[in-house]
Amino acid sequence: MLNSQQSVFLGQSGWFHQAFQVPLTDLFQPHLLIVGQTGAGKSTTLQQISRQLVDLRAGQIVFDPTGEFSKAANQQIQYDVGDNVYFDLSQLSAHALLQALDLVWPDEMIEALSQAQTALRINRHLYHLDQILDLTQLNPDDFYANKSKLYPSQWAYSLNLLAGQSRANLAATGQENRSSQNEQFYVNQLADRLANPILKLLAPNQDPKKTKYDLLYLLKLAVAKANFGAKVSINLSRLKDLGSLQATIMSTAWQELLAFQVSSHTKYPVYLLIDEGHRFVGEQVDDKASGLAQLLREGRKEKLFVAFASQSPLDLPTALVSQFNSVMSHRLANQAEIQNLPGFFANSHLTKVIGNLKMGQTYLRCGQNKGRIVQINFGD
Secondary structure (H helix, E strand, C coil): CCCCCCEEEEEEECCCCEEEEEEHHHHCCCCEEEECCCCCCHHHHHHHHHHHHHHCCCEEEEEECCCCHHHCCCCCEEEEECCCEECCHHHCCHHHHHHHCCCCCCHHHHHHHHHHHHHHHHHHHCCCCCCCCCHHHCCHHHHHHHHHHCCCCCCCCCHHHHHHHHHHHHHHHCHHHHCHHHHHHHHHHHHHHHCCHHHHHHCCCCCCCCCCEEHHHHHHHHHHCHHHCCEEEEECHHHHHHCHHHHHHHHHHHHHHHHHHHHCCCCCCEEEEECCHHHHCCCCCCCCCCHHHHHHHHHHHHCEEEEEEECCHHHCCHHHHCCCCEEEECCCCCHHHHHCCCCCCCCHHHHHHHHCCCCCEEEEEECCCCCEEEEECCCC
């Protein structure tokens, strides 16, 4: 079990290059922001922290968009989204699904899409039919009565049927006749996006000879085993071509992770290491509904502590940057970036210090403690 008084060895500091370590509770109080230019050493720092958490038997989950952590010698479990890990898009709301697919629809069409999702869920979970539901055989009262019978866990449906169900719904309600051209345009948009072969990477397993794991299940399992020092690294490198979808996926994953921890009767600290975090910052990240925003604002109370590595503090809105009380700044050349670091008062001297840091060096400041330069250890 983790001892909260234990310290993290980061590397060397001072004129005599003495070994430097910092109390774990100081480094994460409650969250740690790691920034710096490409190649300045952010990932090296995150990997050193991860190694130390393993030594301390602290539960951790690594969100790895480059695959670097999956190569680590101390890796206990390796999971790869798009290979042996899936994320079922059918769990997303109509609004979130459209946002993930980079589609902008009018409100009435979003509502129509939501109804199509409900129809497919009714047919699968109540009628046990994995096919399009014929609404002409179901009056509105029966439809809503069936909707009320669905449990929250009964969200899954066949995503490949969604466009067809949307067309069937429009035809059944007469909307297709009123403005057929516009509505068919939107449905065709949806069908085209859902036909993207890249989305097959995220689909649940269709091959009985291959085991695939639900991403949300893996995250909950890691939290449940945190007291045993479990480390789960999620390789997200296959998501790089998904655009805004990767931000939506991670937002949902972090929301579910937080909700699971909230509902847990016994909570153990879990450290969430997010590398290349700017890849997962959506346009609505400052919204209270964003999974990242919820993690940063509420995670501390639930013993979820975040280390967020990104190229610049400007990648995050000011309201979220203020949630970090510890900062490790690698080389930054832009004074505006340094001024945006939480708790930093940029002056010419500090700007020069941070701008001249060598690869692997970081300027560390924990809370109100005086900042110092640390040469990060490169590991074994």
